[in-house]
Amino acid sequence: MKYIADLHTHTIVSGHAYSTLMENINEAYKKGIKILGSTEHGPTMPGGPHLFHFGNLKVIPRKVNGVIVLRGCEANIIDYKGNLDIPDKIQKSLDLIVASLHDVCLKPGSIDENTEALLNVMENPYVDIIGHLGNPVFPIHKEKVIKKAKEKNIIIEINNSSFVGSREGSKENCSEIVRLCKKYGTYLTLNSDSHFATCIGDFKVAEEIINSVGISEDQIINTSEKKLINYLKEKGKAIDICIE
Template sequence: MVIKLELKADLHIHSVASGHAYSTIGEIAAAAKERGLQMVAITDHGPAMPGAPHHYHFGNLRVLPAEIGGVMVLKGVEANIINDKGDLDLDKYYLERLDIVLAGFHTGCFKSSDMEDCTRAMLNLMENPIVDIIVHPGNPEFPLNYEAVVSKAAEKGIPLEINNSSFCGSRRGSYDNCSSIARMIAAYGGPVVIGSDAHFAADVGMFDLAVETVIAAGISEEQVLNTSVEKVVTYLRRKKTNKGDAIE
């Protein structure tokens, strides 16, 4: 039997505001519509990343419309883990006002490559109720005890991302790690998000290699959050208890 995953939302996209991405939000929405997506999340890098926008950028995302060209637009951030306490580089004041908060490790933002330090940071991060999705956990630059991370994510219902960009040149050496993580997610039954991590509009909705990995691992369609807008909205509404603004 051929298993197919039809994804309706791309929840990890960067605009020109990230400093090393090359498309506007309008261009991103247009590309999403062309690919048949119903939702995008604009998740520019947090301010610890070189070239990333100032805190005020995230505070002013409220001026964006909730929909552009028939595509629902979530206002978010890809925040950086900055220490082994799992702290992030954007204040709670801003984080709790966003629709969606992604978090992960990035070069220059987290100073250790020791597995114990990285795992401690990730497990502590999961205690923060503001974090919605953990991105590209398979990055070999930041080694993790994958079973500890996947089991806790499943217990807490926090989606781990299988990142398509990790198979296309970003974070070289991620493939085996991502495949192992995907198999563990299947075994533990936790939620997963498939993200493009697009830095250019033409890559919005590009999920092919990540989808292959998820299917090969035996992850069920029910575990994949972004197979419907309704699933995404329901999840984020449930999480918004500790945030300021509801997603309408």
């Protein structure tokens, strides 16, 4: 499959990433990535940016060096009620929100508590993607979460960085998650979660998992510019982006 977008990437602004936004954009262009989601960590993450960063993302041009830039955030789920660490006003202004569980922002709970956090965050109309769902540090009732994602039209991420140095033990969980997504018709996206520019667009291991399950291209949101932008527009986002 051909992937035209990487929807989960970080820059030096996140505090523990090592490339600039322009370096990420240039790498995306070089690799044929047409749409780049710039999704810095929310402010609860140690070293993360101030809320002003997200409030001022409007200064970034829509297209830079031929790459469409989506102004986003990887927001931290901060309690089992599914609250995020960025206020509604800022959530509403963004093109893209990846909602993720991180153990430095929320202590892992029981399987029921972790599942509750995800089910609740998917009630938030501004959330688009659930990040690195296969993390074994946060065990969940996978089928409940995937069914809810389908119901709420929320995308499940298969995060390539989980298999190449982060979140050890994610691969088996992600294989089961992909199978459930296939069963229920839930949208998927393959993302790099890049913390260094050369990782932009690298979905190698994630793609192996997708291929082993036999997911249709129609079910993967980042295989078509039109499919992705139409998805966002249906949610009232990215309305000024035109795809011919």
